[in-house]
Amino acid sequence: MQWWCSAQGVPWSWQWRPYPGVWLFMLAVVALYLIILRREEAARAAPAFHAVGSRSGPHPRWRPVAGWVGLALSWLALDWPLGTLGAGYLSSVHSVQFLLLTFIAPPLLLLGLGPRALAVPGRARRSPVAGILAAALLFNVVVIATHMPRVVDRLMPTQAGAFAIDAAWLTAGLIFWRPVLLTGRPFHPLARIGYIFWGTLAHTGIGVYFLLSDFPVYRVFELAPPIPGLDPASDQQLAGGIMELVGMLIIFGAVSLVALQWMQRENELERENRERLAAGQERRGE
Amino acid sequence: MRMSPPTAPAAASLAPSSRGAPPPGGCAGARNHYRAGRPRLQLVLASLALLLGGCAPDTHPRGQLRGTVLPEPIARPQFTLPDLSGEPYLFAERTAGKLTFLFFGYTYCPDVCPVHMASLAAALRGLPYQDRQRVAVVFVTVDPERDSPERLREWLGAFDPRFVGLRGTVEEANAAAAQLNFPPAVREPGGGENYTVGHAASVIAFSPDGPARVLYSFGTRREDWVHDLPILLGHEPDQALSAASADRPQPVAPGGALQVVRAFVTRSRMAQAAALYAIIENRTSSTDTLVAVDAPAGRTELHETVREGEGTGMRMQMRPVTRVAVPAGGKLRLVPGGYHVMLLQPALEWQPGDTVTAVFRFASGAVRTVQAPVVTHDEIERLLDERTGG
Numbered sequence: 001m002q003w004w005c006s007a008q009g010v011p012w013s014w015q016w017r018p019y020p021g022v023w024l025f026m027l028a029v030v031a032l033y034l035i036i037l038r039r040e041e042a043a044r045a046a047p048a049f050h051a052v053g054s055r056s057g058p059h060p061r062w063r064p065v066a067g068w069v070g071l072a073l074s075w076l077a078l079d080w081p082l083g084t085l086g087a088g089y090l091s092s093v094h095s096v097q098f099l100l101l102t103f104i105a106p107p108l109l110l111l112g113l114g115p116r117a118l119a120v121p122g123r124a125r126r127s128p129v130a131g132i133l134a135a136a137l138l139f140n141v142v143v144i145a146t147h148m149p150r151v152v153d154r155l156m157p158t159q160a161g162a163f164a165i166d167a168a169w170l171t172a173g174l175i176f177w178r179p180v181l182l183t184g185r186p187f188h189p190l191a192r193i194g195y196i197f198w199g200t201l202a203h204t205g206i207g208v209y210f211l212l213s214d215f216p217v218y219r220v221f222e223l224a225p226p227i228p229g230l231d232p233a234s235d236q237q238l239a240g241g242i243m244e245l246v247g248m249l250i251i252f253g254a255v256s257l258v259a260l261q262w263m264q265r266e267n268e269l270e271r272e273n274r275e276r277l278a279a280g281q282e283r284r285g286e
Numbered sequence: 287m288r289m290s291p292p293t294a295p296a297a298a299s300l301a302p303s304s305r306g307a308p309p310p311g312g313c314a315g316a317r318n319h320y321r322a323g324r325p326r327l328q329l330v331l332a333s334l335a336l337l338l339g340g341c342a343p344d345t346h347p348r349g350q351l352r353g354t355v356l357p358e359p360i361a362r363p364q365f366t367l368p369d370l371s372g373e374p375y376l377f378a379e380r381t382a383g384k385l386t387f388l389f390f391g392y393t394y395c396p397d398v399c400p401v402h403m404a405s406l407a408a409a410l411r412g413l414p415y416q417d418r419q420r421v422a423v424v425f426v427t428v429d430p431e432r433d434s435p436e437r438l439r440e441w442l443g444a445f446d447p448r449f450v451g452l453r454g455t456v457e458e459a460n461a462a463a464a465q466l467n468f469p470p471a472v473r474e475p476g477g478g479e480n481y482t483v484g485h486a487a488s489v490i491a492f493s494p495d496g497p498a499r500v501l502y503s504f505g506t507r508r509e510d511w512v513h514d515l516p517i518l519l520g521h522e523p524d525q526a527l528s529a530a531s532a533d534r535p536q537p538v539a540p541g542g543a544l545q546v547v548r549a550f551v552t553r554s555r556m557a558q559a560a561a562l563y564a565i566i567e568n569r570t571s572s573t574d575t576l577v578a579v580d581a582p583a584g585r586t587e588l589h590e591t592v593r594e595g596e597g598t599g600m601r602m603q604m605r606p607v608t609r610v611a612v613p614a615g616g617k618l619r620l621v622p623g624g625y626h627v628m629l630l631q632p633a634l635e636w637q638p639g640d641t642v643t644a645v646f647r648f649a650s651g652a653v654r655t656v657q658a659p660v661v662t663h664d665e666i667e668r669l670l671d672e673r674t675g676g
Contacts, residue, residue, distance in 0.1 A: 009397065011396035215507070215509040215512070216507070219507060222507055223401055223504070223505060224401075225396050225397040225400075225401075226397075231404055232404070232508070233508070
């Protein structure tokens with residue numbers, strides 16, 4: 001029995017396979033998540049909460065739901081059948097895993113934790129720009145490194161290697177999406193939009209490369225026991241298409257969300273100014 | 287499936303290839319010789335390839351085969367097995383003059399067979415039409431019990447309808463494999479109806495001039511095939527092959543001395559007729575004579591086009607001949623306006639893209655079978671012109 005999904009070179013079957021390592025990993029992530037949530041709740045209950053607190057007031061109900069959906073999607077990406085197919089059979093499923101673990105689950109997990117957990121730590125607050133540049137750079141490096149054929153072809157056939165890739169994706173995703181979801185200062189919305197585009201450059205390039213490449217890039221998927229109906233080249237093109245289409249939807253969705261928040265914030269400020277002005281006029285009129 | 291251990295003489299040929307994992311296209315010299323360049327796109331892709339592949343040094347210099355070069359060439363095996371119509375298929379004769387890939391496998395194979403066939407088929411799709419006509423892929427089933435002709439036809443057709451399937455008994459398949467020093471196929475114990483069969487996992491490649499010099503073990507990728515096909519077809523020299531073959535006598539394949547190097551069929555302007563054109567090369571020191579050509583037609587005739595009359599009254603006339611000489615060390619050209627073969631009352635309404643099986647019979651007793659593609663009148667002269675490489 002395997003503890004983590006990896007490329008084993010055995011013919012694909014729809015027979016369920018257990019991966020205890022995935023379950024343990026997910027249990028650890030859930031435990032960690034619950035600990036952070038509990039701390040958040042305790043902090044919210046404390047009187048000093050509003051000194052750090054969020055502008056959105058009380059913790060909205062959708063936040064925990066987003067967090068649990070993020071956890072469920074992480075599990076979906078790592079366990080049978082998606083994890084098995086993506087590890088050793090289909091490049092397209094591998095790209096779905098990648099999107100789930102780097103683009104979809106991490107922002108949901110972070111949203112679930114709430115704004116206090118996202119707050120910039122004291123040290124990083126001194127050089128926030130350097131921090132977000134480093135986060136974007138790290139994300140690009142991880143995305144490129146985990147898509148290099150030599151890395152994929154060597155790591156995916158081993159359980160530890162496949163685990164390393166999956167863990168790297170999830171960690172890099174959490175690091176990347178954190179600055180995007182920060183609502184207050186010091187990150188101007190325009191900086192956040194720029195950050196999203198800069199941070200997803202590698203992903204976009206790899207998707208295009210998959211779409212246009214003449215040959216299957218990964219030995220592990222090209223020589224895998226075939227799944228009827230999808231040859232390796234078409235599978236790779238599908239992977240590129242998924243990365244581009246879904247990735248772009250998420251990128252533009254995130255950009256739209258940031259722009260929307262920015263617009264709302266500007267409207268809010270304008271209203272506050274108007275109210276302040278009106279109050280001043282009233283006082284002068286008295 | 288289980289990959290059978292090689293027998294002693296084939297140990298080198300069946301051992302896994304020593305090549306390293308080639309980096310992705312563009313970076314490692316994985317050139318596609320047949321595709322028109324898209325410079326700007328290639329620049330972008332090359333940059334991405336640099337990022338993705340790391341541009342590691344290619345372990346195979348340009349012009350060097352990626353398959354495993356055999357220590358000794360192996361002559362084309364002389365075996366006959368039923369094809370999918372039940373007709374005897376004389377392997378050596380039917381594939382003579384063609385780059386031939388021979389593989390022993392079975393359609394229920396879950397991994398090696400479909401991966402090999404899919405990679406090879408994908409690479410062959412990139413070949414120009416003329417080169418594709420010079421390649422034969424023959425698949426011998428080692429599991430005739432489950433591989434019915436219908437299943438084999440459907441399975442092979444999914445890769446390429448031109449792949450030839452042969453289905454004899456297991457003993458016949460093993461006897462054929464033994465000629466190549468391949469291990470016999472072995473049915474794995476257990477598995478009930480879904481049993482697996484252990485068999486040689488390599489595709490053996492026979493050069494157009496006869497013997498096999500290269501073996502492709504499991505792990506050969508599509509880009510490896512694309513890299514090697516031009517070398518195997520003789521478009522590019524291979525250093526390893528040249529070096530390996532310089533010191534030893536080359537086995538002469540049956541059909542290597544007398545070959546039909548090109549053959550095409552066009553629909554004739556006459557109703558119910560088609561014309562067969564070909565170039566026949568005689569590398570022997572004695573003249574041979576073409577005496578008959580068999581093809582799926584009501585009647586086939588050797589014809590000669592002669593000029594009758596002078597000046598404005600001149601006209602070209604065809605007349606039947608019974609035999610045509612193929613000069614020693616020379617060529618016989620069956621071309622429009624000269625000697626050619628008329629296929630009267632053809633079996634089918636052939637269209638460009640179809641293939642016609644033609645059997646050339648010579649006075650010496652030699653028989654050469656070719657698959658002649660059906661082409662249009664406009665193409666025929668260009669295709670028969672050796673200078674244009676048609």
